[in-house]
Amino acid sequence: MHQTVDSLGEKHQRQEYAVRCLKDAINADSGSGQSLYFLGRCYASLGKVHDAFISYRNSVDKTEANADTWCSIGVLYQQQSQPMDALQAYICSVQLDKSHSAAWTNLGILYENCSQPQDALKCYLNAARVKGSLSSSLSERIKFLQTQLASAPSVSSQTSKLPCIEDAWNIPISQEMASRHKGEDDAAKRPRLDLQMPPHELHTMQVLQNQSSLTPQDQSYLKQLQHKFIQIQNQSKREDQQPCLPNGTSNSLPDTKPTLSESDLESLLNSRHMSAASLAEDIIAEFGLTSNRDLFDNRHSSQVTANNNVNTAGPERNVKSSPVSMEMTANEILEIVKGIGKTGRIDSNILHDDCRPPEPPSAPYPPVSEDKLLPATPSVLLENKKEAFSPALQEFCLKSPIAVVRGLANVLRLDLGLFSTKSLVEANPEHLIEVRTQLKQPSDENWDPEKRNQVWRCESHRSHTTVSRYAQYQASSFQDSLREEQDKALGINHQSDSDSNSSVPSKGKKTKKSGVFETVKFGTNLDLSDEKKWKTQLQELMKLPAFARVVSAGNMLSHVGHMILGMNTVQLYMKVPGCRTPGHQENNNYCSVNINIGPGDCEWFGVSDEYWGVIYNLCSKNNINYLHGSWWPILKDLYAHSVPVYRFIQRPGDMVWVNAGTVHWVQAVGWCNNIAWNVGPLTARQYQLALERYEWNKLEKFKSIVPVLHMSWNLARNIKVSDQELFTKIK
Ligand SMILES: O=C(O)CCC(=O)C(=O)O
Ligand SMILES: [Fe+2]
Numbered sequence: 001m002h003q004t005v006d007s008l009g010e011k012h013q014r015q016e017y018a019v020r021c022l023k024d025a026i027n028a029d030s031g032s033g034q035s036l037y038f039l040g041r042c043y044a045s046l047g048k049v050h051d052a053f054i055s056y057r058n059s060v061d062k063t064e065a066n067a068d069t070w071c072s073i074g075v076l077y078q079q080q081s082q083p084m085d086a087l088q089a090y091i092c093s094v095q096l097d098k099s100h101s102a103a104w105t106n107l108g109i110l111y112e113n114c115s116q117p118q119d120a121l122k123c124y125l126n127a128a129r130v131k132g133s134l135s136s137s138l139s140e141r142i143k144f145l146q147t148q149l150a151s152a153p154s155v156s157s158q159t160s161k162l163p164c165i166e167d168a169w170n171i172p173i174s175q176e177m178a179s180r181h182k183g184e185d186d187a188a189k190r191p192r193l194d195l196q197m198p199p200h201e202l203h204t205m206q207v208l209q210n211q212s213s214l215t216p217q218d219q220s221y222l223k224q225l226q227h228k229f230i231q232i233q234n235q236s237k238r239e240d241q242q243p244c245l246p247n248g249t250s251n252s253l254p255d256t257k258p259t260l261s262e263s264d265l266e267s268l269l270n271s272r273h274m275s276a277a278s279l280a281e282d283i284i285a286e287f288g289l290t291s292n293r294d295l296f297d298n299r300h301s302s303q304v305t306a307n308n309n310v311n312t313a314g315p316e317r318n319v320k321s322s323p324v325s326m327e328m329t330a331n332e333i334l335e336i337v338k339g340i341g342k343t344g345r346i347d348s349n350i351l352h353d354d355c356r357p358p359e360p361p362s363a364p365y366p367p368v369s370e371d372k373l374l375p376a377t378p379s380v381l382l383e384n385k386k387e388a389f390s391p392a393l394q395e396f397c398l399k400s401p402i403a404v405v406r407g408l409a410n411v412l413r414l415d416l417g418l419f420s421t422k423s424l425v426e427a428n429p430e431h432l433i434e435v436r437t438q439l440k441q442p443s444d445e446n447w448d449p450e451k452r453n454q455v456w457r458c459e460s461h462r463s464h465t466t467v468s469r470y471a472q473y474q475a476s477s478f479q480d481s482l483r484e485e486q487d488k489a490l491g492i493n494h495q496s497d498s499d500s501n502s503s504v505p506s507k508g509k510k511t512k513k514s515g516v517f518e519t520v521k522f523g524t525n526l527d528l529s530d531e532k533k534w535k536t537q538l539q540e541l542m543k544l545p546a547f548a549r550v551v552s553a554g555n556m557l558s559h560v561g562h563m564i565l566g567m568n569t570v571q572l573y574m575k576v577p578g579c580r581t582p583g584h585q586e587n588n589n590y591c592s593v594n595i596n597i598g599p600g601d602c603e604w605f606g607v608s609d610e611y612w613g614v615i616y617n618l619c620s621k622n623n624i625n626y627l628h629g630s631w632w633p634i635l636k637d638l639y640a641h642s643v644p645v646y647r648f649i650q651r652p653g654d655m656v657w658v659n660a661g662t663v664h665w666v667q668a669v670g671w672c673n674n675i676a677w678n679v680g681p682l683t684a685r686q687y688q689l690a691l692e693r694y695e696w697n698k699l700e701k702f703k704s705i706v707p708v709l710h711m712s713w714n715l716a717r718n719i720k721v722s723d724q725e726l727f728t729k730i731k
Helices: 011-028 033-045 049-062 067-079 083-096 101-113 117-129 136-151 165-170 172-180 199-209 216-240 262-270 277-287 292-311 330-337 391-399 408-412 421-427 467-489 535-543 609-621 635-640 684-699 708-718 724-730
Strands: 379-381 402-406 432-439 460-466 517-527 571-575 580-584 591-599 602-607 646-650 655-658 663-668 672-679
Touching: 011 033, 033 049, 033 067, 049 067, 067 083, 067 101, 083 101, 083 165, 101 117, 101 136, 117 136, 117 165, 199 216, 216 535, 391 402, 402 602, 402 646, 421 467, 421 535, 421 571, 432 467, 460 467, 467 517, 467 571, 517 580, 602 609, 609 635, 609 663, 684 708, 684 724, 708 724
Parallel strands: 379 402
Antiparallel strands: 402 655, 432 460, 432 517, 517 571, 571 672, 580 663, 591 655, 591 672, 602 646, 602 663
C-alpha cells in the first residue's frame, strides 16, 4: 500500500516505509515468495536494480511458478539492455499464465525495440485478448502495426535479433537452458539473473577514468559507476557459484532502449484480469501447437531430453580432440561441445594449442655481456599532471620489466599523509597487521643467522599484531635511532648492539639480537580493502591515472567479480630500516603498483621475466621452494649466471611499476610505509603470463588466487577486445 497509494504521504518516505515493512514481513516469514517479490518491485521503482534482482531471485527460489515475478524480471532485464534474457523471462511469465497481459505487452515492446514488428503485433494481440486489458494505447499500437505491416515487406528472420515468438515459445528457451545448464536442480530451468553494466555506462566509466581532471559532478558520477561496476561484478560472481543458466547470447545483441517503466507495468498489472481459458486455445491455434499440455510441459520435457543427451555423451569425450577451431562461431562451438563437461572430461590445461605443461624457461641465449648486468632502471620524473595521464606514461611502464615514476604523488597532489602511520592509527588502531621478524643486514647481502655463509634462504618469521602496536614499534625505533645519531654527534659512546627499551609488538622490545644480527619487524600485508574503514584513503587513490588505479575497466583484475585481497584491493606495508620483501613474482604474474609513502626510502631489485627459470633453478639448488619459500638472491650468483639486475631507490611519492612476471625483492632504507596492489593491463602478454602461471601453479601445488578461467569468461562478456592477439588468446 505504501508503495502504491499516493495519499499515504510523500513518495520517498512511503517507499522507504514500504521496504521496511516488507523486510519485516520477510523476517517474520522467510518463505514468503510474495513479500520478496513485492520487495523487488519496491527496489526496482527506487532504481536499485541490483537489490531488485536479488529479491526477485529469492522470490523465484521460494515460489517459482509466479508469472508476475518473471514479468518483473523481464522488465529489469529490458532496462539492463539484455533483450534475450528479457525475452526468456517474459516467456516464462506467459507460459505460467497465458493471460498475463503485462508480460505480453512487454514482450511486444521488446520485439518492437528489436525491430520485429510481426512478433510484436502477435504479443499485443495476445495482451488485448485478456478481458479488460485493452487500453486505448494498446489498441492504437495494434492498429498502427497492422497498418505498417500491411504496407511493408516482411522482415527476414535471418536478420532478427530475437527468436520469433513461436521459436521463443517452443524451442530455444527450454533447450538452450537445458543444454547449457550447470546443475540439475530447479534453478537450472530458469534464465540466469545476470547483472551487467550497460555498455554505455561501461564506456562512460572508461572515458571518465582516463580524464586528468574531472568536475566534482563527474567525479561523483564516476564513483557511482565504479561502485555499480564492483557491485555487479560481485553479484555476477555470486550468481556464477549457483547452479543456474549461463547468460548466452545477450551480449552479442545490440542495445535496446526500454520504454516500459515500472509504473507503466504497475498500471498494467493492476488492471489485469486473471485466467482467460480461451486465450490458451487461441495461442495453440496461432502457434500451431498440438495440445494444451505441450504448452505447459514443453520446457521441462525438452530439458529432460537434453539431459539425456548429456548423459549419453560418453565419459571420455575431450574438447581438445573435437574439431574445434578458432574460426568457428560461438554457436558452432556450442553445438560441438554439447554434452561435454557433464560426464565428459574437459582437458583442464587452458594454455594454448599444444597443451604441453609449462616449465621454467631456460636461460636466455646468448647470455648478455658483463657490462649489461647492471642495467639502468627506466625512470621518469613527472613535471605535471598532464604527463601523469598521458598514454605515453602507460606505454613507458608497459615496455619495461620494471620502472620508477618519480614525483607522481606530487603532480597529482596525492595526500600521502592519509597513509602515514599517524593517520592509520587514527583511522583503525585495532586493525590487524602481519609481522615478519627478520635479520637486519645490508641490502645486497643475506647471511645465515650465524653469519657464517651468504645464503638464499631469507629468515622471515610470521606473527601478528595491531596497527597501533606496530606504530609504537616503528615510532620508537625511529626515536631511538635519532637519539643515537644525536649522541654520536655529541661524542657519547653507545653500545651499538644494545637492546632498546621501547616496546615491540610481541616481545616488548624494539629490536633485539638474534645471534650476531639485530632483528627487525616488518609490518606487512595490512589489508585496506574495507571501503568503510579506509574510505578517505581509497578515495585519494582515485586520483591516479586509470592504468595504475586499483579498479578500472582496463584492468583484468577488476573483471574477476570478487575481491582478491592485496591484488584488486590495496595493501599497506609498515617498515623500519632493513625490512625485507623477499624475492617473488606477483600472483599469477600480474603487474604491481607500489607507492612509497615515506618518510624514508626503499631499495628495489628487479629481474626481467625471461630469467625467472634461472632464479627458480638457483632456489632449487639452495633447497628452497621458489613459490612457497622465502629467498633473497645473492647478487654474485645472479651475475655468475648472466642475470641482469635492476637496482634503484624509490623515494617518497615515487611509484614503482613492476611489469608482468618481473622477479623483485625490496628492502627499506629508512622508516617508511608503502602501498601496493596488482593490475592486469589488457595485453596479450599479461594474459599469456597469467595463464602460464595458472597452469604452472597447478603442477607446483600452489594456489592460483586469480581464477583465470572464470575471469576470462567475464572478460569475454564485459569488454570489447580491440587487440587481436589478446582477443584470440581469450577466445
Ligand atoms: O613495499 C614492499 O615491500 C612490497 C613490494 C612488492 O613486492 C610489491 O609492491 O609488489
Ligand atoms: Fe611484489
